[in-house]
Structures are given as structure tokens and as C-alpha cells.
Amino acid sequence: xxxxxxxxxxxAAVLGLTLLVAVVALALSADLLFPRNPLGLAGxxxxxxxxxxxxxxxxxxxxxxIAAQIFHGARMSLLIGVVATSIAIVLGILVGAVSxxxxxxxxxxxxxxxxxxxxxxxxxxxxxxxxxxxSRIETVVIAxxxxxxxxxxxxxxxxxxxxxxxxxxxxxxxSGLGDLRLIFGEILPNALxxxxxxxxxVMATSILLESALAFLNLSDPNVxxxxxxxxxxxxxxxxxxxxxxxxxxxxxxxxLAVSLVGQGLNDALNPRLDEQ
Amino acid sequence: MSLRLAIxxxxxxxxxxxxxxxxxxxxxxxLSSNEILCLVGExxxxxxxxxxxxxxxxxxxxxxxxxKILLDGQNLPDLPxxxxxxxxxxxxxxxxxxxxxxxxxxRTIGDQVGEVFRVHTTLTRAEIAERVQTLLTEVLIPxxxxxxxxxPHELSGGQRQRAMIAMALALEPAVLIADEPxxxxxxxxxxQILKLIRDLQRRHGTAVLFITHDxxxxxxxxxxxxVMQAGRIVEQGPAEEVLNRPQHPxxxxxxxxxxxxxxADRPRPDGAVQLTVQDLVKTYGRKGFFxxxxxxxxxxxxxxxxxxxxxxxxVGExxxxxxxLARCLARLIPADGGSLRLDGLDLRTLSGREWRRESRRMQxxxxxxxxxxNPRRRVGDLVAQGLTVRGLSRSxxxxxxxxxxxxxxxxxxxxxxxxxxxSGGQRQRIGLARALALEPEILIADEPxxxxxxxxxxxxxxxxxxxxxxxxxxVLFITHDLRVxxxxxxxxxxxxSGEVVETGPAAQILxxPQHPxxxxxxxxxxxxxxxxxxxxxxxxxxxx
Numbered sequence: 001x002x003x004x005x006x007x008x009x010x011x012a013a014v015l016g017l018t019l020l021v022a023v024v025a026l027a028l029s030a031d032l033l034f035p036r037n038p039l040g041l042a043g044x045x046x047x048x049x050x051x052x053x054x055x056x057x058x059x060x061x062x063x064x065x066i067a068a069q070i071f072h073g074a075r076m077s078l079l080i081g082v083v084a085t086s087i088a089i090v091l092g093i094l095v096g097a098v099s100x101x102x103x104x105x106x107x108x109x110x111x112x113x114x115x116x117x118x119x120x121x122x123x124x125x126x127x128x129x130x131x132x133x134x135s136r137i138e139t140v141v142i143a144x145x146x147x148x149x150x151x152x153x154x155x156x157x158x159x160x161x162x163x164x165x166x167x168x169x170x171x172x173x174x175s176g177l178g179d180l181r182l183i184f185g186e187i188l189p190n191a192l193x194x195x196x197x198x199x200x201x202v203m204a205t206s207i208l209l210e211s212a213l214a215f216l217n218l219s220d221p222n223v224x225x226x227x228x229x230x231x232x233x234x235x236x237x238x239x240x241x242x243x244x245x246x247x248x249x250x251x252x253x254x255x256l257a258v259s260l261v262g263q264g265l266n267d268a269l270n271p272r273l274d275e276q
Numbered sequence: 277m278s279l280r281l282a283i284x285x286x287x288x289x290x291x292x293x294x295x296x297x298x299x300x301x302x303x304x305x306x307l308s309s310n311e312i313l314c315l316v317g318e319x320x321x322x323x324x325x326x327x328x329x330x331x332x333x334x335x336x337x338x339x340x341x342x343x344k345i346l347l348d349g350q351n352l353p354d355l356p357x358x359x360x361x362x363x364x365x366x367x368x369x370x371x372x373x374x375x376x377x378x379x380x381x382x383r384t385i386g387d388q389v390g391e392v393f394r395v396h397t398t399l400t401r402a403e404i405a406e407r408v409q410t411l412l413t414e415v416l417i418p419x420x421x422x423x424x425x426x427x428p429h430e431l432s433g434g435q436r437q438r439a440m441i442a443m444a445l446a447l448e449p450a451v452l453i454a455d456e457p458x459x460x461x462x463x464x465x466x467x468q469i470l471k472l473i474r475d476l477q478r479r480h481g482t483a484v485l486f487i488t489h490d491x492x493x494x495x496x497x498x499x500x501x502x503v504m505q506a507g508r509i510v511e512q513g514p515a516e517e518v519l520n521r522p523q524h525p526x527x528x529x530x531x532x533x534x535x536x537x538x539x540a541d542r543p544r545p546d547g548a549v550q551l552t553v554q555d556l557v558k559t560y561g562r563k564g565f566f567x568x569x570x571x572x573x574x575x576x577x578x579x580x581x582x583x584x585x586x587x588x589x590x591v592g593e594x595x596x597x598x599x600x601l602a603r604c605l606a607r608l609i610p611a612d613g614g615s616l617r618l619d620g621l622d623l624r625t626l627s628g629r630e631w632r633r634e635s636r637r638m639q640x641x642x643x644x645x646x647x648x649x650n651p652r653r654r655v656g657d658l659v660a661q662g663l664t665v666r667g668l669s670r671s672x673x674x675x676x677x678x679x680x681x682x683x684x685x686x687x688x689x690x691x692x693x694x695x696x697x698x699s700g701g702q703r704q705r706i707g708l709a710r711a712l713a714l715e716p717e718i719l720i721a722d723e724p725x726x727x728x729x730x731x732x733x734x735x736x737x738x739x740x741x742x743x744x745x746x747x748x749x750x751v752l753f754i755t756h757d758l759r760v761x762x763x764x765x766x767x768x769x770x771x772x773s774g775e776v777v778e779t780g781p782a783a784q785i786l787x788x789p790q791h792p793x794x795x796x797x798x799x800x801x802x803x804x805x806x807x808x809x810x811x812x813x814x815x816x817x818x819x820x
Contacts, residue, residue: 189650
């Protein structure tokens with residue numbers, strides 16, 4: 001409760017939450033406001049926003065309604081963000097927890113694997129995975145999750161290293177708790193706050209990674225995503241710039257929202273920063 | 277003796293969210309040259325706030341609400357910040373509790389001591405270097421030339437504190453504020469530092485405000501004493517007067533709670549040997565790739581016997597290996613060699629599964645009342661979990677937890693609360709309830725009272741003793757405090773650098789120590805010539 005109160009005391013955090021709620025609202029209302037297939041032909045291509053009252057954000061190069069794609073794209077972006085982040089965080093926590101808790105050889109091996117992932121630029125690794133496994137949206141989401149786990153793994157490991165020799169863990173061990181109960185029941189709940197905060201960073205970068213793939217025409221073209229729309233607009237960037245700018249703005253605001261919420265959570269979950 | 281510092285009706289206000297409106301409530305003190313005034317109180321009494329208020333080093337949310345702080349007639353709260361900076365260091369020096377955090381780890385000792393001169397004087401570099409040498413020699417740092425070039429981590433705790441004292445005294449301030457300067461140090465080091473402060477104070481005629489929680493230290497060093505309780509001074513007077521004839525009930529209860537150094541008079545238990553440890557070895561670190569790694573021998577060849585129903589005290593300074601020994605006994609860390617037999621059963625060779633079954637018989641109480649309870653679990657669950665993993669139903673385990681809460685003197689209804697809702701002493705009771713939940717035969721207590729205030733410490737020790745008798749426990753009691761050891765232990769083991777240097781009945785070791793190290797330990801107990809007076813009224817404890 002105290003954490004919630006602290007959260008709402010920061011204007012930036014409240015702004016972030018408002019933006020995020022707005023994006024969720026877009027996603028939820030997409031079917032109501034634009035019941036037709038957003039990728040279907042809607043009218044003459046490249047109409048400027050507000051020129052035609054039917055298309056208040058204009059149409060793209062293929063004559064599809066940009067507003068419909070923005071609304072349906074919000075779903076896609078959120079879905080990508082949430083699913084890829086969950087994959088990355090779950091993988092990261094598992095690797096980090098096992099590594100930090102057991103230490104020794106297990107830690108050594110897992111951390112060298114993590115190093116291998118981290119030394120490759122993750123966008124390159126993502127391109128590689130897409131090239132091998134294809135660019136269906138499910139593959140893209142899983143690939144984004146798979147390239148994003150090393151940082152949460154290191155974070156979890158660091159927390160576990162500092163927590164595993166605390167007296168309350170020793171007390172649990174003396175009570176006869178097994179390793180699994182110690183890891184997930186005793187240590188993990190105490191290690192979680194910084195990882196949750198970091199999840200917001202992973203979510204923001206996941207959305208950006210998908211957009212970047214789409215910009216290179218490497219994401220799934222059969223789903224209405226903001227990235228695809230930006231990719232579409234690339235060819236007409238100098239004349240009909242709004243095709244890129246509108247979804248670009250949407251991406252910017254969503255990533256900003258997620259980051260602000262993460263920052264707010266960080267301040268709310270770290271009461272020690274509360275003193276001033 | 278001339279008046280240096282006069283604090284007159286000083287009140288310091290805390291922010292609204294604090295547990296009381298005033299940290300200091302109309303505090304009046306005087307401090308003259310060539311005297312040591314000890315400001316004594318328990319945690320939260322406001323004694324450190326008083327020292328910081330004089331230096332104007334209070335946190336931004338805490339402010340001086342009323343009163344005067346007169347240094348040689350000049351009211352410090354009125355001074356502009358720039359002028360206050362010329363007071364700090366030059367006219368009032370300060371020593372802090374933790375010499376490691378008070379020194380910058382990236383700069384040499386000589387550089388940091390010399391900084392005082394660079395800021396406050398126009399001396400040349402050569403002159404400063406020379407002054408630094410004189411100072412380091414005066415605080416008796418071994419090899420002052422090398423010490424000036426050393427970084428803080430290269431010196432021991434005692435040497436760092438000496439460097440801090442050199443820094444505080446560099447400009448010969450008329451007033452020195454020492455805030456618990458020996459609390460983080462071992463007893464033998466503490467004795468040396470106290471002697472150093474006393475000698476320097478005599479030589480320079482400094483007025484010293486010495487803040488402490490330890491009546492032993494007060495007896496060792498004080499000329500006058502002021503006792504603080506909840507932001508007020510409840511009693512002040514000459515040390516001899518306050519220590520031996522305390523007037524205020526609070527002072528009396530504090531002094532009554534100081535354990536006397538003489539062992540408690542009680543029959544020696546004559547049970548059979550229950551736990552036998554032979555040649556236990558634990559080594560940390562490992563050989564490097566080329567066989568050059570750093571290795572620490574934490575425990576080297578320790579043997580001991582614990583009789584049923586007896587309390588065995590293990591005493592030693594930090595780094596003596598006593599905590600490592602405790603953790604080896606409880607199998608929290610694996611020992612590297614030796615044997616460990618509980619009623620003939622060799623515990624070291626048990627498999628993990630077998631040990632989890634046997635671990636019930638040996639339970640542990642930990643030092644840190646804050647770190648030993650998982651902050652995210654309800655205290656009832658913490659006490660009950662050892663029972664539930666052994667197959668008891670949750671409701672039966674919680675019922676047992678309620679019973680145990682009653683046993684350790686806590687409200688049984690409190691089991692649904694979280695650890696942060698309890699005070700330090702109450703948390704130690706919860707830790708005790710958790711250890712007792714599995715009905716152990718042996719209780720290992722690792723410094724269970726060293727983080728507690730003296731009055732709370734006395735309550736927890738009393739509780740431990742009554743539980744030991746009622747439940748027929750054998751206790752391994754680890755402590756650095758010989759006063760506490762004298763109270764609880766039948767037999768003592770003295771450890772130094774991982775080895776046992778002396779062992780025997782507590783009364784004999786305290787009265788007639790044989791090993792030079794034990795002799796040094798006993799001689800270093802602060803205030804050992806002072807016998808706390810028997811107080812007619814029973815000590816009054818804060819309600820739990």
C-alpha cells in the first residue's frame with residue numbers, strides 16, 4: 001500500500017501510467033471502432049490526414065486506413081512487449097537464480113553462456129534467428145525474448161549472490177527447507193523488485209526491436225503492427241512523411257510510457273530513496 | 277577548566293512521519309576544557325543527534341527548533357554556512373563510529389589527514405607532510421611513514437580509527453565530539469583507542485563529548501555523565517556519582533541491566549557428553565591456477581565437548597572463527613576435516629536427506645534481528661515452516677506457532693504480522709520461537725544479543741536462561757562480550773585465529789586466565805574495575 005502511495009506521488013510515473021492506459025484502451029477498442037480487417041483495401045492510397053473525413057489519419061501506400069492499423073497495431077505491440085518480456089524475464093530468473101544460488105561450476109558454465117549471448121549485439125542475433133526460423137509473428141516474439149534474457153539473468157544472479165548467505169536463508173535451511181523452497185519461497189521474493197523494474201526496460205526494447213525488424217521488412221507482414229507501417233512509409237518518407245510519423249509517434253509514446261512506469265516502480269519499490 | 281561548549285535548551289524537530297515530534301527536547305549541557313563528558317543512552321535516545329546538531333550536520337528534514345549552542349560564547353545555529361565550515365575541523369573535531377566508511381577508500385591516509393591543513397591553513401606541501409607524520413606518530417600508528425602512504429583498506433580497524441583521530445585533532449580543536457568511536461572495534465582494540473583518546477585529551481586539554489551506549493566504556497573514560505532517554509537528559513553528574521549512586525529510575529534500570537563480569541552462581545551441570553567435535557577444520561579460498569591463491573584457515577583443528585543441559589560459551593574477537601565454527605556445526609557450511617558426533621551419530625557423513633531429518637535436533641538463533649527474518653513472510657509462517665515441511669498441517673503448525681509466541685513472551689495473536697512491525701528485541705524472540713519450533717536438543721546462539729540495547733539484552737538473556745531450564749536445552753553460546761559470556765556460560769572456549777587457546781570453567785577462566793591472549797581479553801573488558809551497584813528497585817522494562 002505504501003509503495004502504491006509513493007508511486008502516485010511522482011507526476012512522471014502518473015503520466016506514464018496514463019499513457020499506458022491510453023495504449024491499452026486503443027488496443028481494446030480496436031474491434032469496436034474498426035471492425036473491418038485493418039490490412040484490407042479501404043480507399044485511395046496516400047490520402048493526407050484530415051483530407052477525407054473517413055480516414056482521419058490518412059491512408060498508406062497500399063490504400064489501407066492508418067487509424068485502423070494504429071488501433072490494431074497497439075494490440076500487436078502490447079502483445080509483443082508482454083510475451084517477449086515474459087519469456088526473457090522467466091528465462092533470466094531461472095538462469096540467474098540457479099547460477100547465483102548454487103555458485104561454483106554451475107555458475108561458471110551458465111555465466112559463460114550468458115557472456116556468449118551478451119557479447120553478440122542482440123539485434124544481430126535477432127536477425128540471425130529470424131533468418132533461420134522465418135518471420136512468423138510467433139517466431140519473432142520468441143526470438144526477441146530469447147535475445148533479451150541475459151541482462152535479467154545477471155541482475156537476478158547478483159541479487160541471489162547477496163541474499164543467499166543472509167541469516168534468514170540459513171534459518172530456512174536449518175528448518176529443513178529444500179533448495180527449491182529456498183530459491184522460490186525465501187530468496188526470489190526478496191530479489192524480485194529490481195527484476196520487475198528491469199522488465200519495463202525489456203518491454204520497451206522488445207517493442208523497439210520488433211519495429212526495427214519491421215522497418216527492415218523482416219517482421220511478419222500479415223499482422224497489423226506499427227513497425228510494419230513505418231516500414232511501408234519508408235519509400236515515401238520525403239513526400240508523404242505522415243505514413244512513418246504517425247506510427248513512429250505511437251511507438252515513441254508507448255516506449256516512453258513503459259519506461260516512465262518502470263522508473264516510477266523503481267522509486268516506489270525502493271523506499272530508501274524516499275527520504276528526501 | 278574553562279567553559280567551552282554550552283548547549284542551552286536545545287530542541288530538534290523531526291519530520292512529521294517520525295515516531296516522535298522532537299529528537300531532542302530542551303537539552304542543556306555544558307562542556308569545559310580538559311574534561312570528558314559521556315552522553316549515554318539507548319538507540320533512538322537522540323544522543324547522536326545531539327552531536328550532529330552541534331556540528332550542524334543534521335539531515336535536511338531535521339531542524340533545530342529552539343535553544344542555543346554556544347561555542348566560546350558564539351551561537352552556532354546563527355552562523356552562516358561559510359563561517360560554520362571554519363568551525364568544523366578547526367574548532368570542533370569529530371570522530372565517527374565506522375572508520376571504514378568515514379575514510380575515502382580511493383585516497384591515501386596521509387592525503388586525507390593532510391587535507392585538513394590544505395583547507396584550513398596556508399602551509400606548504402612539505403610542512404603538511406611533516407605535520408601529518410607528527411600526528412600519525414602521536415596517535416601511535418605503527419610505522420607512520422608507511423601508514424601515510426597506505427589506503428584505508430590496507431590498515432586494520434583500529435589503525436583506521438587512529439587515523440581518524442589524527443585527522444580530528446590535526447588543528448588542535450578545543451572541542452572533540454566522539455560518536456561511538458569504539459563500537460565497531462574489538463575489545464582489545466577498543467581498550468587501546470580509549471586509552472589513546474584519554475591520553476591525547478589530557479595532553480592537549482581538549483573538551484571531549486563522548487557519545488556511547490556502553491556503561492563499561494563510561495566507567496573507563498568519563499569525568500562526567502549525562503544520561504539521555506527519548507530526547508531528554510534525565511540525569512547528569514560526576515561519573516563516580518552516576519555510576520555508583522544513580523538517582524533516576526531510568527539510569528538505575530540501565531545500570532542494573534549491565535551484566536557483571538563475575539560468573540553467575542549456579543550448580544555445574546553434570547549431564548553426559550552430547551556433542552563431541554574433534555579436530556574440525558574449515559578453510560576458505562582455493563588454490564589459484566598456479567597454486568598461488570589466498571587461503572584463509574577459518575577454523576583449524578577445533579575440538580570441544582558439550583554436556584547435556586550445559587551452556588558452552590565460545591568467545592573470541594572478530595575473525596577468530598567462532599561464527600564459522602557455529603555454521604560448520606549446524607552444517608550450514610561443510611567442514612573440511614574432523615568429526616562431529618551428536619550422541620554418537622557422525623553428522624558430517626550424513627547425506628543431505630538424512631541431515632534434513634536430523635537438523636531438527638540442532639537449531640540456531642542468529643545475530644542480526646533484522647536480517648534473520650524474511651521481510652516478505654508473516655512471522656507465524658516463519659515459525660511454522662519447519663513444521664510444515666516435516667508434514668504437519670498448516671493449521672496445526674500455526675497453532676504451535678501461537679503457543680511458541682506465548683512461550684517467548686509475545687502476543688500469540690501477532691503471528692499474522694510482518695517482521696518490520698516488531699522491535700529488535702521482539703524479533704530476537706521470534707527467532708528464538710522459530711528455533712524452538714522443532715523442539716531441538718541443542719541450541720546454537722550466534723551473538724544473539726550483540727545487536728540489542730542493554731536493557732533488551734538483559735530480557736533476552738533471562739528468557740534464554742528460563743527456556744534452557746524448562747526445555748532441558750544444551751546451548752552453544754557464541755559471543756564477543758565477556759560480560760555476557762560470564763552470565764550465561766558454564767564452560768568457556770576462547771578462540772583466536774581459528775584455534776582454541778584456552779578452555780575451562782567460566783569462573784576459572786575469568787578469574788585466572790592462563791593464556792596471554794585470554795589475559796589480554798579479560799584486561800580489555802571496559803569498566804572491569806567497576807562493579808555495577810546492586811539496585812534496590814527491580815529494573816523497569818519497556819512493555820513489549
